[in-house]
Amino acid sequence: MDPNKVIICRCSDVTLQDLHDLFKEGYETFDEVKRIARVGMGPCQANTCGKIVRKEIARYFNRPIEDVEFHRMRPLTMGVKLSAIKEAAEDEEES
C-alpha cells in the first residue's frame, strides 16, 4: 500500500511516508517525532496513533517495541470545557 495514503495520525494528518521521512532525517524517538510532526498533540492525545507510531519506530530501527519509549501522559484524560472547569472552581469556593 502507498505509504502516502496510510494515515497514522488522524488529528494532525500524518502519513506513514511522513514518519519514514522523519526517521531518515534522524528523528528516532516518539518525543522527537511528536515535536516535529505533531503526532500525539491533537485531541486524541496519542490514544489512536501512539501504538502505531511506536510499532513503526520499532520496525524501522529494528528495536524491541518495549525499548521504544512513549511520551509523558499529561492531563487531562479527555477534553473538558474551560467554562465547566471555571464553574466547578467557583462552586467549590462558594461551598
Next chain:
Amino acid sequence: MKKKAKYVIIGGGISGTSIAYHLADAGENDIVLLESGYLASGATGRCGAGVRQQWGTESNCRMAKMSIDFFEKAEEILEYDGDVEFKQEGYLIVNSNDEEAALSEKNVRLQRSLGIPAEMLTAEEAKEKIPHLNTDIVHSATFCGTDGHLNPFLMTDAFYKAAKKRGVTFYTYTHVEDIVTENGAIKAVKTDKGTIECEYVINAAGGHAQKIGEMVDVDIPVFSQNREILVTEPIEKIQGPMVISFSKNIYCQQTPHGSFIMGRGDDRDAGYSVHSTWKFLDEMAKTAAGLLPPIGELRVIRQWGGLYNMSPDRQPIISGCDVNGFYMACGFSGHGFMMGPVTGKLMSEMLLGLEPSMPLEELALERFEGQDLEAYETNVV
C-alpha cells in the same frame, strides 16, 4: 563520542542551538552541543510560543527587536525546508487600571525610542483588535503589530539543522555530570557517555543553569520556578493577536494551527518540578473565561509545566565569569525563546572577541554585585 572539542555547549534549547549556529556560521568548526533529553525538551518546548518586543527595560527591548528582525528572515537565513509558523499579528497588552496604564505609557515611549512600533489603545480600540475581549474589565491597552507567534520546536529544529550543516556535533540524551577545571580554567566536560576535553563551556541549560554553574563553583544568582500552561482543541481562526495582562495574570494566543495556548504565573517555591496542578487549571479557566468569554467554550486537551529561570532584575545573563572559558546564557525569566537569535549572536561575538551588537553591561554577571534594581523589568507574566 568525541574526546576533544574547542567549544562545548550545554543545553539543546533555543539558546544552545542558536549559539551553536552563530558560532559555526562565524567559521568555528570544533563545536559540540550536549542535551540531556531531545532538542527543545526543556523550557523552549514548554513555552507559550509568543514573541514580543513590548518590554520595560532598554536591554530587553533591544534584544527582542533584534530577535524579531531575525525571525522575519529566519527560514531564508537558515535555509530551513519547513515552516517555522511565524505569525506577526501583534500582542495586545491589557491594562486594568490607571496605575498600570501610566506604566504602559512609559514603556511605550521607551519602546518607540528604540524603533519598536508599539502604541497605546483605548478599550474600544482594543476591542476592534479582539472582538471577543470583555472590555468591562479592561481600562486600556498597548499594541505592537510586529509581535506574534513562532513554533518553538520548529524554530529550534531550524537552528539545529543549520548548525549541523555547518559541522556542529550534537549529542542528545546525554547528561552532563561534571565540569573539570585546572588553574581556574575550563579543562573538560564529563558526561554519562564519556569525557570531552575542551577550552570553552557555554552554559545554556535553561532551568538547570545554576546547577551547571555549581559544577565550576560559580554562583549564578538565578532560581527556577514551575510555570504552567494549557492548550485547547483547535478551532477556526477567531483571534489574531496574543492577549496578555500582567495584573490579571494571563497570556492567551491562538496558534496558526487553531488551538489556543494560555498560561499564568503564581507565587510558588523555587524548584525543578514541572508537574501540572488542578489549582492552575481552576485559576486559568476563571481568568480566560472572564477576559475572553467565548474561549470558555473550548475544551482543554492538555496541560503541562516548564521552568522559568529567574534573574534578580528579570533580564538575562549573557556573560563570562572568573573561570576562564566558562560562559553563560541564562536567567531569561520566561522569555528565552523569543530572544534566541540575539542570544546566539551576542554569545558568539563575546567568544570571538568581536564588537558586540548591543551594550552588554546590563547583561553581565557582575551587575548583581551591589544590586541596582532601578531597571527592574515588570513586564513578565
